[in-house]
Amino acid sequence: MRISEAATISGLSADTIRYYEKSGLVPAIRRGPDRLRRFSPENVEWLTLLYWLRKTGMPMKEMQRFAELYRQGASSIPERKTLLLRHEVRLRERRADLDQCSKVLAYKIATYKKIEGDLS
Amino acid sequence: MRISEAATISGLSADTIRYYEKSGLVPAIRRGPDRLRRFSPENVEWLTLLYWLRKTGMPMKEMQRFAELYRQGASSIPERKTLLLRHEVRLRERRADLDQCSKVLAYKIATYKKIEGDLS
DNA sequence: CTACGGGTCTGGAGTGGCTCCACGTCAAGG
């Protein structure tokens, strides 16, 4: 499959995929005889994973490390697992941020409503 | 109060506060006779709000609009409220992203565990 | 055969939102 299809499936843009490849985040994208990229299902699965990791705040350096481990094969699985577990911690932190922000907003909106009530 | 204290209380860095002021996100920061910024409690409350909005993904353009409305006084309160309500929608979307990512991670980690089990 | 439209390539510039730094000023303390 070619880049546009890989983009729609993974959620990343074609530009971002190329950028990720250049930055070493995507191991082993082959090229066809036409020099165009060909994406295997594993490639697309990998990109989809990157999509979610990035979207939830994993920095590129960490994704680079992750890709490096991936290239090293099955022996790196324990370390890959710890990396993902650390990301789960980040998810929890982000959820706490969202909750905190919800509270702040609820308070603000309530005071706005009160002011509106006072004015009318 | 001066910038470093405002920074620790609001959660923003002094650099970011100066940057926000320059970008028109913080109305009416006075200066003392020493030309240093003096932050009122309302200033700090405002900065804290900005901190949470930014941290949860409100773009600067929207915060600029918000600040503009704030400068227009109480008559802009309905529009400020809708702006915050729209941000609440964004919070829900982000929570959904985190949940989705959690699922992806859980699946990945489970397959890693399975592979580790198979190897040993 | 040629023209053209569409998808892809590369390299490079531009953007958003900070972050860091050099250099200068000023007030308080030793």
Next chain:
DNA sequence: CCTTGACGTGGAGCCACTCCAGACCCGTAG
């Protein structure tokens, strides 16, 4: 009087994209 430390400004640097120009290739229509 001299140093120290918080603050000021202007500008460079950084991350993670995003957009664009210009070239290439393929298929289809005229």
